[in-house]
Amino acid sequence: MNPRVLILGGTGEGRRLAEQLDELGVPVVSSLAGRVREPRLPKGEVRIGGFGGPEGLAEYLRDERIGTIVDATHPFARRMTDNAVAAAATTGTDLLVLRRRAWSPESGDDWHQVESLAEAAEKVGELGQRVLLTTGRQGVEHFATARDNWFLVRSVDEPEHPLPPNMTTLLARGPFDTAAELDLLRRHRIEVVVSKNSGGTMTEGKLTAARQLGLPVVLVRQPELPKVPVVHTVEDALAWLRKHRSHAG
Template identity: 45%
Template sequence: MRHILLLGGTTEASALATALATRGEHAVLSYAGRTDHPRAQAIPTRVGGFGGIEGLAEYLTREGVTHLVDATHPFAARISANAIAAAELAGVPLLALTRPAWEAGPGDRWIRVADTAEAVVALGTEAARVFLALGRQTIGDFGHATQHFYLLRFVDPAAPPALPHHHLVVDRGPFTLAGELALLREHRVQVVVAKNAGGSGARAKLDAARALGLPVVMIDRPAIPDRPQASSVAQVLDWLDHRVVRGV
């Protein structure tokens, strides 16, 4: 019997979990634990890290995992790198379920940067009203650029960040164009900062920025070692059915 470990936290991971449950697969979805109240899933879940590469490799061996699917966020570079190394160490085949990156189109005013440090610099020294659409993990990088007003949006309530001028919205996507337009207008946003996460659930803020003629400071994805990849749930299911694994 196959035993699938799905590293999740994305819309794609939830869709794959539903498909695996429908097929009656023996599978577990693992959350990193960055969200206090993760979505309920159609398969059993676990929350928390594994203890690095060695810990994940030990889990794969101990639990008899036959297939590892990495459907984590495109910016979860450390988790993905650990998954590659652990899968090799444990002799378990790995496939990444990834979403295509966003591409700038006509009317977009993107300023592409490599990381949050460059994003801070790109905002400039003059005070601006910024929609910081990054999640709470990287908010601290903007702590020394206190001249700006920051509109923040988190999935869960959180302790007030160390930003003297900010407004926090607690909400969970997917978001609509109408809703994003209303949000940007209400808070008189002048510039949007976003990670190039791809996908449809968070795309609306970029469409709203384009409609309002606002610049977007777009943070490029981090580098991840080469690995086999799929771009759809159907491709993952096909891989599961045709990947030859000893003992399966």
């Protein structure tokens, strides 16, 4: 697995992969975007901040002698993924995408799947007035003109302006279990939940809670994956890296 592995991180999967590689003695550096005020730092070397587009990332790959990129960013960080694909192609660097699987509907779910936050903002008014909005601090502006709705906006950091006129901010970091989500939805008399389909278990409790309460959920679909090697678990990423190392040797 040498030379170094660059993990484009910011997710639990990225942190766990960095920990595993560090324990194996593989030189690894994790890159975080720096959008969260107090990010959870992975083991090993960490850099925080952008690269300056695909050109800047390509320069970094050359300067730091990166042998493999693992894109373990959030499923909706499509710009970073596109930059990684372009930089890898430019420099001939191997690229693996580690992306958790999207959630799938279960019996009893009332899901309304859309392609964008703008479409979600149009849809939410048809389904209820009191909304739990869990799409992160960015993108809340798409709901800023929804004057007939009240929003409980939950995010790790303060959401970016412009904001809906009728809202309350709840700063919190997952995981959120089903019992806590049920209490939250009942206490705030939530009528509709809005989320990105991020997958994983840390925030899945709101979907289970919505199902149990019979609430509609507006869910933004994940962007399409690039045409590069893709795995869905840390274990599969490690297996891919081991195989790649043996072939390279």
